[in-house]
Amino acid sequence: METKDALPAFAALSQENRLNALRRLVKAGPRGVAAGALSEEFGIAPPTMSFHLKELANAGLISSRKEGRHVFYAANYGGIRRLVDFLMADCCQGDPRLCGPYVIKENSREPFACASES
Amino acid sequence: METKDALPAFAALSQENRLNALRRLVKAGPRGVAAGALSEEFGIAPPTMSFHLKELANAGLISSRKEGRHVFYAANYGGIRRLVDFLMADCCQGDPRLCGPYVIKENSREPFACASES
DNA sequence: TTTATATTTCTATAATTATCTAATAATGGA
DNA sequence: TCCATTATTAGATAATTATAGAAATATAAA
Structure with missing residues (x-):
């Protein structure tokens, strides 16, 4: 993990919809939650939800997998951990x-x- | 810790100068580092450094104390921990x-x- | 083929933020 | 008291950036 990887990750977390989504996925566990379910749960239009999920994915904080016509997103616990490690390095x-x-x-x-x- | 507290903290961390500064303070330990030393170390003008340190302090990530004519900034380990706890709540x-x-x-x-x- | 789901692209709007210069405050030493 | 050092504040600028919505496209199931 380097600064150039950490900055977009923190930027991704500094937006309310994305922070809510990631915390939801952290709770959900490795199985994840479908994009549509998140969209409905938070009352966010599907394209907007998709946009935010993509931001989180680009930042390495979540991953996605297709299952039928659903796309499940799940927290990337390893990515989150690396981010925290980076922040606390040589504490x-x-x-x-x-x-x-x-x-x-x-x-x-x-x-x-x-x-x-x- | 609530969303409204976490968002500014992550926003504070999503700026290169501030992320560098916080990581430097995490390394430094509780004694902290003087504002001028950080300014010089990172090659950032004092007013700019002061601006970024204030942002980190407002976000609850660092604290400051006066010592003579120096102001020492130190990582707020409790604040950082609460932020991580919030992110990982009910994992x-x-x-x-x-x-x-x-x-x-x-x-x-x-x-x-x-x-x-x- | 029809329907449901999800994503992409594009755009307009808005908002924010980082940085510089100059001025001010506070401290301690000569 | 006066000066030098350290740090913050104020003001101004400029650039960047991000958000969210509409419409269109793709993918897969029934």
């Missing part, structure tokens, strides 16, 4: 004891960890 | 086994975890 110069109240405790599972911890 | 409907290759293993420390795991 506290690798000394997690410096992260203040967010120190990574042994055997805990924090949403992010210092690079040296992962 | 896979709380069943981490569904997260595909990024399953949260027992006793592992992943950069993010399903909500039910944290």
